[in-house]
Amino acid sequence: MEFAQALEQLRQSLSGLIHTDVDALRNVSCDGLKISFMPDAHIVAADAADVGKTLRIAHENHIPVVVRGAGSTLTGSATPFRGGWVLDVSRLNSIRIDAVQKMAFVGAGAVLRDIDAAAASHGLFYPPDPSSHRWCTAGGTIACNAGGLRCVKYGVTRDYVIALKGYLPNGEYVELGRAVRKFATGFNLRDLWIGSEGMLGVITEAVLRLIPRPKVRWTLLCGFSSDGEALRFALDLLSSGMNPSILEFIDSLSVKGAERATGHQFFPGQSDPAVILLELDGQDMDALERESNAVIQKAQSVTSNLRHSFLEVEGERLWEVRRKCSGAMFQLADTKLNEDVVVPLQEMPALIAFIHGLRANSGLPIAVFGHAGDGNLHVNIMYDKDKPEKVKRAREALDALMHKVIALGGAISGEHGIGLAKSAYFSDQIPPAQVAWMKGIKDLVDPHGILNPGKIFEPFHPWEHSKMDISFPWDHR
Numbered sequence: 001m002e003f004a005q006a007l008e009q010l011r012q013s014l015s016g017l018i019h020t021d022v023d024a025l026r027n028v029s030c031d032g033l034k035i036s037f038m039p040d041a042h043i044v045a046a047d048a049a050d051v052g053k054t055l056r057i058a059h060e061n062h063i064p065v066v067v068r069g070a071g072s073t074l075t076g077s078a079t080p081f082r083g084g085w086v087l088d089v090s091r092l093n094s095i096r097i098d099a100v101q102k103m104a105f106v107g108a109g110a111v112l113r114d115i116d117a118a119a120a121s122h123g124l125f126y127p128p129d130p131s132s133h134r135w136c137t138a139g140g141t142i143a144c145n146a147g148g149l150r151c152v153k154y155g156v157t158r159d160y161v162i163a164l165k166g167y168l169p170n171g172e173y174v175e176l177g178r179a180v181r182k183f184a185t186g187f188n189l190r191d192l193w194i195g196s197e198g199m200l201g202v203i204t205e206a207v208l209r210l211i212p213r214p215k216v217r218w219t220l221l222c223g224f225s226s227d228g229e230a231l232r233f234a235l236d237l238l239s240s241g242m243n244p245s246i247l248e249f250i251d252s253l254s255v256k257g258a259e260r261a262t263g264h265q266f267f268p269g270q271s272d273p274a275v276i277l278l279e280l281d282g283q284d285m286d287a288l289e290r291e292s293n294a295v296i297q298k299a300q301s302v303t304s305n306l307r308h309s310f311l312e313v314e315g316e317r318l319w320e321v322r323r324k325c326s327g328a329m330f331q332l333a334d335t336k337l338n339e340d341v342v343v344p345l346q347e348m349p350a351l352i353a354f355i356h357g358l359r360a361n362s363g364l365p366i367a368v369f370g371h372a373g374d375g376n377l378h379v380n381i382m383y384d385k386d387k388p389e390k391v392k393r394a395r396e397a398l399d400a401l402m403h404k405v406i407a408l409g410g411a412i413s414g415e416h417g418i419g420l421a422k423s424a425y426f427s428d429q430i431p432p433a434q435v436a437w438m439k440g441i442k443d444l445v446d447p448h449g450i451l452n453p454g455k456i457f458e459p460f461h462p463w464e465h466s467k468m469d470i471s472f473p474w475d476h477r
Helices: 003-013 022-027 048-060 112-120 138-143 227-239 252-262 285-300 312-318 325-331 345-362 388-407 423-429 432-445
Strands: 017-019 041-044 065-068 085-088 095-098 103-107 161-167 173-176 202-209 216-224 246-250 274-282 305-309 335-342 366-371 376-383
Touching: 003 017, 003 048, 022 041, 048 065, 048 085, 048 161, 048 202, 095 112, 103 112, 103 138, 112 138, 138 202, 216 227, 216 285, 216 312, 227 246, 227 274, 227 285, 227 345, 246 252, 252 274, 252 325, 252 366, 274 285, 285 305, 305 312, 325 335, 325 366, 325 376, 335 388, 345 366, 345 376, 345 388, 376 388, 388 423, 423 432
Parallel strands: 041 085, 065 085
Antiparallel strands: 017 041, 095 103, 103 202, 161 173, 161 202, 216 274, 216 305, 246 274, 246 366, 335 376, 366 376
16 A cells, blocks of 8 residues: 555544644654654544554554654654654543542643642642653653652652553554552563653553652752762762652752853852752651751751752742753753763762863863752753864764763663664663664564664764754753
């Protein structure tokens, strides 16, 4: 069957929408990586059955399919690299809370903020919170095993997935796990889909674990004279048995940019401090006050620059420095390589020291902020795309960074996934036998290779491609 005939067959059986006009296709030609590849059709599923129908026809005709929710991924994993069809599941956004079992039954297109709001109405909590939680969807965050600020205490998306429903690449329906509190029946195929970046199947519904919602929170902002001093405080806090819900590190270069973006100093009188931003939460105010006092005592032994609050409004003001970091990077240069590397906690100071050297040797502004509580730091290599020498230095800096992370026992991605952006380094970290194992699983469930082709296993170099001049709402996270 020809491509046009396949699309017409789909149009006759689909209850959703099919767009083929240029503007509609351009809008789904890229994700947060902003490197564009035009698809041939944009298919908006109205229900789960539409997903199965689309995949069956695509499988029969060897048509590439890329699944899309919000498109907020930063790696190109929702980019139609080989053309074909973009399968949009954003309308599958149902949310139902089971307060007895403490579970959320959600469609793949349900937005994380909406899931947590629905849980909150029952006194429950869905902890995973990527910075794009106001837009990102359940299906997308499961597909890349998204992290977020609260991982240090609550874990990542994988820790909250109880069961999944969806379709294999040939359009067959599957249920991976069940909506029960215990499950020990057969192979754990559910976890194969978590973090597989939409290459092994398409999620249409998920059952998510909920926990009791914290009743009280406390926020602390600490300024330090150096990046190393800030990280030593974070490690000392963790080794002492403290259990923060959030523990963020922001290097001095990032703070400088955030201060320019907001128009005020976070610690007047201290020039470009490195910052630790943490949150404690719990069910009991007395217990939280005791824990917060212990943290303050530790902080005061190493710095006098402290701001803290139990008040939600004031706490939000303290978080402003973290929220401004990413957008403020573009004061340094017009293009960013945002690398979500992760290393063992004790190796964070070594990684920061290496990045200081990398910054000096390359002459590029390289800023770091991220999740000190779990070793997942966001390294932002900034350069001007129209200056070939800076592009070359950025590529060399990225190569050096990735190899250093691997040498430190870390991983090239902690929460964004591989997609296109990090595929050039995948085989540097993963041994050949494991790569072959992964490819074997892919070939078994997707023999025609239609789902998200060209990702993870095939080296791709982002600096060789121009980025689209497009603004997404999640850009300044």
